Amino acid sequence: MASTLGVLEALLRNPGAIATKLEVKQLLKALLKRPGAITSASEAKQLHAQILKHNPSSPLYTSTAICVYSNFKLLNQSLLLFKTLQSPPSLAYKSIIKCYAVNGRFVESLASFVDMRASGNTPDHSVFPSVLKACAFLLDLRLGEAVHGCIIRLGMDVHLITGNALINMYAKLQSLAESEKVFETMTTRDIISWNTVIAGNAQNGLHEDALAMVREMGGAGLKPDIFTLSAILPIFAQYVDVDKGREIHGYVIRYGFDKDLYVASSLINMYSRCARVEDSIRVFKITRQRDTISWNSVIAGCVQNGMFDEGLRLFRQMLKDNVIPGSVSFSSIMPACAHLTTLNLGKQLHGYIMRCGFDDNVFISSSLVDMYAKCGHIRTAGWIFGGIKGRDMVSWTAMIMGCALHGYAEDAISLFEQMKLEGIRPNHVAITAILTACSHAGMIDEGRRYFDRMTEEYGIRPGLEHYAAMADLYSRKGKLNDAYQLISTMTTPTGTIWSLLLSACRVHKNVDLAEKVASKIFEVDPENIGARVLLSNIYANDGRWKEAAKVRMTMRNMGIRKNPACSWIEVKNKIHTFIADDKSHPLHDEINIALCELQEKMELAGYVADTSEVLHDVDDEQKKYLLYGHSERRAIAFGIMSTPAGTTIRVIKNIRICVDCHTAIKLISKIVGREIVVRDNSRFHHFRDGECSCGEYW
DNA sequence: ACGCTCCCTG
Numbered sequence: 001m002a003s004t005l006g007v008l009e010a011l012l013r014n015p016g017a018i019a020t021k022l023e024v025k026q027l028l029k030a031l032l033k034r035p036g037a038i039t040s041a042s043e044a045k046q047l048h049a050q051i052l053k054h055n056p057s058s059p060l061y062t063s064t065a066i067c068v069y070s071n072f073k074l075l076n077q078s079l080l081l082f083k084t085l086q087s088p089p090s091l092a093y094k095s096i097i098k099c100y101a102v103n104g105r106f107v108e109s110l111a112s113f114v115d116m117r118a119s120g121n122t123p124d125h126s127v128f129p130s131v132l133k134a135c136a137f138l139l140d141l142r143l144g145e146a147v148h149g150c151i152i153r154l155g156m157d158v159h160l161i162t163g164n165a166l167i168n169m170y171a172k173l174q175s176l177a178e179s180e181k182v183f184e185t186m187t188t189r190d191i192i193s194w195n196t197v198i199a200g201n202a203q204n205g206l207h208e209d210a211l212a213m214v215r216e217m218g219g220a221g222l223k224p225d226i227f228t229l230s231a232i233l234p235i236f237a238q239y240v241d242v243d244k245g246r247e248i249h250g251y252v253i254r255y256g257f258d259k260d261l262y263v264a265s266s267l268i269n270m271y272s273r274c275a276r277v278e279d280s281i282r283v284f285k286i287t288r289q290r291d292t293i294s295w296n297s298v299i300a301g302c303v304q305n306g307m308f309d310e311g312l313r314l315f316r317q318m319l320k321d322n323v324i325p326g327s328v329s330f331s332s333i334m335p336a337c338a339h340l341t342t343l344n345l346g347k348q349l350h351g352y353i354m355r356c357g358f359d360d361n362v363f364i365s366s367s368l369v370d371m372y373a374k375c376g377h378i379r380t381a382g383w384i385f386g387g388i389k390g391r392d393m394v395s396w397t398a399m400i401m402g403c404a405l406h407g408y409a410e411d412a413i414s415l416f417e418q419m420k421l422e423g424i425r426p427n428h429v430a431i432t433a434i435l436t437a438c439s440h441a442g443m444i445d446e447g448r449r450y451f452d453r454m455t456e457e458y459g460i461r462p463g464l465e466h467y468a469a470m471a472d473l474y475s476r477k478g479k480l481n482d483a484y485q486l487i488s489t490m491t492t493p494t495g496t497i498w499s500l501l502l503s504a505c506r507v508h509k510n511v512d513l514a515e516k517v518a519s520k521i522f523e524v525d526p527e528n529i530g531a532r533v534l535l536s537n538i539y540a541n542d543g544r545w546k547e548a549a550k551v552r553m554t555m556r557n558m559g560i561r562k563n564p565a566c567s568w569i570e571v572k573n574k575i576h577t578f579i580a581d582d583k584s585h586p587l588h589d590e591i592n593i594a595l596c597e598l599q600e601k602m603e604l605a606g607y608v609a610d611t612s613e614v615l616h617d618v619d620d621e622q623k624k625y626l627l628y629g630h631s632e633r634r635a636i637a638f639g640i641m642s643t644p645a646g647t648t649i650r651v652i653k654n655i656r657i658c659v660d661c662h663t664a665i666k667l668i669s670k671i672v673g674r675e676i677v678v679r680d681n682s683r684f685h686h687f688r689d690g691e692c693s694c695g696e697y698w
Numbered sequence: 699a700c701g702c703t704c705c706c707t708g
Contacts, residue, residue, distance in 0.1 A: 098699075129699045164700040171701095196701045227702045234703080262703040269704065293704045300705060328705040335706075363706040370707065397707040432708050465708055 024054045028061050035067050044068045048077070059085055063092040070099035090121045101130035109134045110143065123150070125159045132165040136172040144169050157185065164192050171200025191222050199231035207235045224251070226260045233266035242274035249283075261289055265297045272301025281310075292318075292326045300332035308336040312345075327358040334367035341652050341679065343375035344573055362388060366395040373402025376650045376677045376684060393424050401433040406684045407693045409441030428460050435469035439476060440683050441695065447473045468497050475504030480513055495525030502531055503656065506538045514538045529560050540616070567631035567653040569639045576638060578631040587638065594637045602667045610660040630661050632678060640672055648675045656680050666690050 028051070031037060038044050047068055051061045062081050069078040078099045085092055093116040100109035113131045116123060123131070128151055135144035148166060151157050157166070163186045170179035183189070183197045194217045201210035210232060214224055224232075229248060236245040249267055257263050264287040271280035284290075284298040295318040302311035315333045318325065330353050337346035350359075350368060358364050365388045372381035385391070385399040396419040403412035416434045419426065426434070431454050438447030451470050454460050462470075467490055474483035483501045487493045498521045505514035514535060521531040532555050539548035555561070568577040578585065585591065599607075611620055632653050639649040657665075657680045669676045670690035678685045686693035 101699095126699065133700070161700050166700090168701065190700095192701050194701095199702065225702095230702045260702095265703045267703095291704095296704045298704095326705090331705045361705095366706045392706090394707045399707095401707065427707090429707050436708080469708090 021054050024050055028055075028064060031064055031068075035064065035071060038068045038071070041072045041074060044072055044074070044077075048081075059087075059089055059092070063089050063095070066092050066099075067095040070095035070102075073099065073102050075099050075103045075105070087119060088121075090116075090124075093119075093121055094123070094127045097127050098130045101134055106134035106137045110138070110140070113147075117150075122154070124154075125156050125162050128156060128159075128162040129165040132162070132169045136169040139173060141173045141175065144173060157182070158187050160186070160188050160190060160193070164190075164196055167193060167196045167200065171196065171204070174204055176200060176204055176206065189220070191217075191225060191227075194220070194222060195225070195227040195231065198228060202231045202235055207239075210235065223255075226257050226263050229257060230260075230262040230266045233263070233270050237266075237270040237273040240274050242271070242276060245270040245274060258283075258286070259289070261287070261291055261294060265294045268294060268297040268301060272297070272305060275305055277301055277305045277307060277310075290321075290323065292323055292329065295323055296326070296328045296332050299329065303332060303336045306339075308340050311336045312340075325352075325356075327356075327361045327364055330356075330358060331361070331363040331367050334364070334371050338367070338371040338374040341375050343372075343377070343650075344570060346371045346375060360389065362390055362392055362395060366392075366398045369395065369398040369402060373398070373405060374679075376679060378402055378406045378408070378684070391422075391424075393419070393427060393430055396424060397426075397430045397433050400430065401436065404433055404437035404440055404683075405679075406686065407440050407695065409437045409443055409446075412437030413446065426458055426460075428463055428465070431458065431460060432465045432469055435466060435473065439469050439473035442473075442477050444473060444477055444479070464494065464497070467493075468500060471497050472500045475501050478504070478508050480504055480508060480510055484513065484517070493520070493524075495521045495528045495531065498524075499528065499531050499534070502534050502538075506534055506541065507659075509538075509541065511538055511542050511544070527558070527560065529555070529563075532560070563654065565631055565653070565655050567635040567651050569635045569649070569651045571639065571642050576635065578634045578638070580631045581629045585634075585638070587641070590641065591634050591637050594641055595633060598637065598668060598671065601671050602664060605667055605671065607664065607667055610663065630658065632657060632661055633664060636665065636668060636676060636678075640668075640674065646674065648677060650677045650679075652679045654681060656682065657685065662692065666692055 031047070038047060044065070048065045051058075051065055055061050062085060066078045066081045069081070078096055082088060082092055082096050088096075093112060097109050097112045097116065100106070100112060109130060113123065113127065113134075116127075128147065131147055132144065135141075135147060148157075151162060151166070156162050163182055166182045167179045170176070170182065179197060179200050183193060186193060194213065198210050198213050198217075201207070201213065214228060214232060217224065217228075229252060233245065233248060236242070236248065245267075248270075252258050252263055252267065258267075264283060267283045268280040271277070271283065280298060280301045284294060287294055295314070299311050299314050299318070302308070302314060311333060315325075315329070315336075318329070330349060334346065334349060337343075337349065346368075353359050353364055353368075365384055369381045369385045369388075372378070372384065381399065381402045385395065388395050396415060400412045400415050400419075403409070403415065412434060416426070416430070416437075419430070431450065434450055435447055438444075438450065447470065451462065451466060454462060454466065467486065471483045471487050474480070474486060480501065483504065487497055487501060490497070498517050502514060502517045502521065505511070505517060518531055518535045521528050525531070532551055536548045536551035536555075539545070539551065564579050566577055566579040568575050570576075576585065616622075632651055635651045636649055639651065643649070657678060662685070665676055665678065665685075665687050667690060668674075669687035676687040678687070683694070
């Protein structure tokens with residue numbers, strides 16, 4: 001045997017070598033027993049050549065050649081030979097089934113398996129794993145069960161690898177009881193058997209079972225490896241159990257598993273889900289070998305924890321390091337653009353997405369809908385939404401929330417109802433979106449109805465965000481006592497929720513309630529800057545300058561400072577920021593002149609400054625002057641000066657727009673014939689022809 | 699031959 005193979009090697013490695021027909025025949029026979037003797041694709045081709053030369057019509061030799069080609073994953077060569085066979089022998093079938101499977105052609109792999117059965121050939125332990133893998137990939141439980149039946153009849157279910165493949169198939173098809181049963185009946189199990197059943201439990205929500213099996217495997221003399229760890233780390237990520245996660249991290253370090261990409265990505269994800277972004281960045285930084293997935297993990301971690309700039313920085317770094325972004329990279333980074341309202345960057349990424357052919361990805365489309373809506377382009381958002389094939393609840397929610405933020409409550413409601421008609425059950429976020437829509441349009445009855453029925457109809461109990469939306473709904477509408485009652489029914493109302501009511505007290509000038517609400521806030525959240533600023537403004541607004549000053553004093557003593565009010569506008573790819581009374585913009589004087597001209601036209605149109613919103617203890621003339629300095633007006637004036645007539649002006653402001661500015665901008669939109677879109681800290685206002693989309697609720 | 703990680707909506 002050894003000598004025959006030696007001759008064969010000489011033949012194969014030296015294309016010029018000559019052999020007799022008898023020699024070749026013997027060699028091929030030897031090869032039939034040991035196809036693995038062929039060690040490269042070019043040797044495989046030499047073998048094929050010898051067969052063609054000496055005995056092209058032998059099904060046995062052809063099958064051998066197919067088998068050898070298959071071992072090198074050469075599907076096309078295998079297929080060419082396979083098609084020459086009238087009735088392929090077992091070896092040919094087995095080889096072609098495996099070859100299809102390793103090339104990811106699962107449908108064809110299964111079709112060949114069915115052909116093989118139909119032709120009366122008996123499959124064996126060498127094909128079942130591939131066939132089961134194909135069933136798992138194609139989510140074909142019925143065929144998988146049929147294959148299992150076949151395996152049992154042939155007595156192959158004791159075969160280790162076939163058993164492992166069965167466990168995996170049932171786990172992927174969420175047939176956990178079956179998967180467990182196969183595991184139990186196996187006579188020999190290896191670490192793959194354990195890992196497969198552990199991963200199956202972990203991914204299907206049987207977290208405790210998965211963890212119990214990790215403990216049990218020690219009793220079977222097996223130690224958790226990289227597969228075990230990357231399967232169970234997501235459990236701690238989901239439970240936000242950073243202590244257990246850290247324990248695993250320690251184990252990972254002790255066994256030197258921290259060099260593994262999968263383990264590293266799971267650790268990065270675990271830490272960021274537990275809001276420990278610093279730790280996930282640390283793990284990322286010491287991971288030398290990085291792939292798209294580890295980059296995605298750290299980028300998503302930053303974005304989900306509100307570190308948008310860091311996320312963008314890492315995204316750029318990834319591109320610089322020549323790591324090709326995948327669809328997940330884009331759906332991870334897009335929310336950063338949405339939150340930062342960096343429309344231009346969002347558009348650039350959108351272009352990149354289209355060039356990559358990712359624009360039909362539902363995750364990406366949903367993030368684009370959200371990004372465009374949050375950047376003020378609700379029509380573009382709607383256009384993208386309309387083009388999504390296979391919309392899921394997230395896509396609908398993004399669109400509904402977009403409409404809500406822009407004050408288009410009727411559209412939001414009809415979308416919500418349409419979603420339900422399409423058989424999609426809303427989750428808690430979708431309900432938050434519809435409540436927000438009602439809130440921004442002052443639709444008390446509709447909002448109340450959705451709120452009252454959510455538990456009964458959708459099986460979702462009101463959470464903080466739903467109470468917040470309802471408190472906001474009552475507050476915006478001026479139903480301050482209803483809001484107070486509702487919040488009081490909560491077991492543990494947060495400072496944030498009380499703050500919604502507090503800002504309504506400011507709008508509706510209810511000082512007594514404001515004091516009561518403020519004390520509630522300071523009880524649970526003494527550091528709440530926003531609430532103290534609001535309270536001081538409420539006092540000032542009421543002319544109670546002494547109390548206002550006292551609140552400011554307390555803030556100063558506590559060492560807290562409020563963020564200055566500011567507005568910004570993007571013109572020609574550059575963001576221009578305006579802070580109230582700040583004169584640093586290069587066109588400051590020109591902007592002032594433009595504002596004065598506008599002011600005259602506004603006064604001709606009947607505008608009277610509402611100085612009640614100026615919270616400084618100065619005379620009326622000065623108050624009027626202070627109003628001109630409001631940052632959103634300067635941003636708008638600058639936008640009008642620096643863009644062609646008719647261009648929509650888009651301004652973003654970090655705090656609520658004031659009543660006087662709201663009136664002024666309505667007039668400005670009419671005077672200059674422009675659509676002006678202003679986003680404040682809670683929603684969008686579309687000013688057009690003297691009207692605003694908010695209908696005076698904001 | 700069979701097993702593992704990442705992504706969207708408030």
